[in-house]
Amino acid sequence: MNNQQLIEAYLNRIGYKGPHNPSLELLHNITLAHVRSIPFENLDILLGKSINISLDAVIEKLINQKRGGYCFEQNGLLLYVLQILGFQVTPISARVRLDRPRDFTPPRTHVFLKVELSGTTWFTDVGVGGVSLTSAIQFIQDTEQITNHETRRIVSEGNRYFHQVLFPNGWVDVCEFTLEEMPEIDRELANWYTSNHPKSHFKDRLIVARAGDDGKRITLVNREFSERDKNGSANKSIINSPKELNYVLKEKFNLSFPIDTEFQSPGLQWD
Known part of the structure; x- marks a missing residue:
């Protein structure tokens, strides 16, 4: 897949059809479309x-297989896309x-991303779960x-x-953060810890999240499914079986798995 094909496939995956010129508007729009779709x-x-965070593996998983992922996959893909589109972007640890x-x-x-636009520094982060950014934010202190x-x-x-x-x-x-750059080798090392170390919190709980419309967030942590509105009020429900879990993954997050799939986590104890 060449760069043009990647951009077309990525923008199709997130449902974005607007202009491609590097601008703050495009950065905002891609950030929102990404976390609503992936x-x-x-x-x-x-x-x-x-978890393989090489570009080819991430493209295959997040775009071709229409799966999701965590920060090293999500922001790794967005890093490459923004670079191709002409943004000046740096991965930050x-x-x-x-x-x-x-x-x-x-x-x-x-890892999240620092973007320089017309002398101003912006951050975007599509890989921090239920609080992933849906707009870029400016690097300015003590300002809402x-x-x-x-x-x-x-x-x-x-x-x-x-x-x-x-x-x-x-x-x-x-x-x-301290604005220290996170080069590929550091991301590889951190990814190994996150996906393999026994004390990694990704080893002992199921976490799925997506941004919705009108400020809504939907999240799944182990057996608890939550829909949070723009005011922060949440409706929560408990999932009672592996079959119901697979149904929620499909209907709420568009993630499809074989019906007999069972995720191994201490937080998934079924009666």
């Missing part, structure tokens, strides 16, 4: 499969901080930024920056 998911890990206190140091196992879904901001503490999301109960850290 779900975040760690299902291959729970099927005992390794980060530590995911969702549900983690500031005195805990999580591994540096996340409205996106297609939640309000965001960037704050600093010493030499560390924190990308935060505003939930009904207040500001919550999404990730921590």
Whole structure:
């Protein structure tokens, strides 16, 4: 697949039909279309499969097979697409901080993208699950930024920056970063940890997420399915069987698996 074919296949996958010239509007539009169309998911890990983040493997999985993936797959694909489209883009390493206190140091196992446009720095991140960006955000501190879904901001503490999301109960850290670039070899190493290390949180829980219309988020964590509206209110339900799980994956996330597929996770204990 050459570059032109890749761009056509990718834009078709995310359902984007607008102009291709590198601009802030295009960056916003691709970010939104991507997270609405390609779900975040760690299902291959729970099927005992390794995660290959080479470009060919990611294209095959996320585009040809119409699957989803996690940050190294999602942002890895978007990195290459944005480069082909003419954007100046750099992969940045980060530590995911969702549900983690500031005195805990999580591994540096996340990558997001820094984009330079007309002298201004923007970030996009289509690979952080239920809080993936649906608009690019500007690298400017202590300023609330409205996106297609939640309000965001960037704050600093010493030499560390924190990308935060505003939930009904207040500001919550999404990730921590220092603007250090994350080259391919570092992404390979972090991907091995994330998909193989026994203490990786992707080994002990099922996680699937996709952005919906009108600010809606849909997420699946183990057996709990949640639909969250733009105000942060969530309707939750419990999945009661592997068959029901496969149905939800298909109907809500457009992820198809054989009917007898069983994902191995401590969080999936069936009666």
